[in-house]
Amino acid sequence: NAGVTQTPKFRVLKTGQSMTLLCAQDMNHEYMYWYRQDPGMGLRLIHYSVGEGTTAKGEVPDGYNVSRLKKQNFLLGLESAAPSQTSVYFCASNSPTGYQETQYFGPGTRLLVL
Amino acid sequence: EDQVTQSPEALRLQEGESSSLNCSYTVSGLRGLFWYRQDPGKGPEFLFTLYSAGEEKEKERLKATLTKKESFLHITAPKPEDSATYLCAVPPGSARQLTFGSGTQLTVLP
Numbered sequence: 413n414a415g416v417t418q419t420p421k422f423r424v425l426k427t428g429q430s431m432t433l434l435c436a437q438d439m440n441h442e443y444m445y446w447y448r449q450d451p452g453m454g455l456r457l458i459h460y461s462v463g464e465g466t467t468a469k470g471e472v473p474d475g476y477n478v479s480r481l482k483k484q485n486f487l488l489g490l491e492s493a494a495p496s497q498t499s500v501y502f503c504a505s506n507s508p509t510g511y512q513e514t515q516y517f518g519p520g521t522r523l524l525v526l
Numbered sequence: 527e528d529q530v531t532q533s534p535e536a537l538r539l540q541e542g543e544s545s546s547l548n549c550s551y552t553v554s555g556l557r558g559l560f561w562y563r564q565d566p567g568k569g570p571e572f573l574f575t576l577y578s579a580g581e582e583k584e585k586e587r588l589k590a591t592l593t594k595k596e597s598f599l600h601i602t603a604p605k606p607e608d609s610a611t612y613l614c615a616v617p618p619g620s621a622r623q624l625t626f627g628s629g630t631q632l633t634v635l636p
Binding site: 416443445447452453454455456457460462470502504508513514515516517518519520 | 535557558560562567568569570571572575613615617622623624626627628629
């Protein structure tokens with residue numbers, strides 16, 4: 413099992429360009445999440461999905477859109493990139509049941525917006 | 527507002543010098559406290575989940591403990607390979623999410 417994979421690993425964008433980050437998981441998890449990680453600020457939730465075809469906003473959703481057309485994939489889109497979106501993006505997944513809420517993370521995508 | 531605060535922000539230890547990392551939280555109805563390890567350039571890796579005050583869990587040189595307001599990650603006789611950022615997280619309220627602290631960056635010098 414590959415677990416959670418993310419593509420690309422690294423990307424440089426110019427302000428105003430668009431791009432899509434792909435997250436894929438092979439653990440048949442129901443829930444998927446997108447976080448961003450900035451120095452000194454920890455992981456902050458951007459958007460999440462509780463199942464195929466559903467999405468919801470997290471703590472910092474502005475400037476991002478997401479789609480979950482297939483259970484195993486969760487896409488994060490930046491329509492018009494801004495320098496403030498320079499960050500490391502992590503995808504995670506799980507199938508929370510009862511008190512079992514452990515999330516499993518991908519290796520991250522490093523994005524630089526110039 | 528649910529909050530998770532970790533201290534110290536950074537910790538440098540000599541190999542073999544034991545210490546503790548702190549994670550304090552304010553959340554109603556705790557449904558678990560999670561510890562993760564993150565190596566540079568990688569995603570967080572799950573370590574432990576603690577569910578109730580008084581619970582302890584161990585893994586090699588790491589032991590996590592939980593009280594009603596905080597958790598400690600004790601590192602006994604650390605080695606350089608224990609160097610990493612350690613993150614704690616809690617589910618906020620009734621939501622199926624995790625709120626993360628900003629982490630403690632641990633450096634163990636040989």
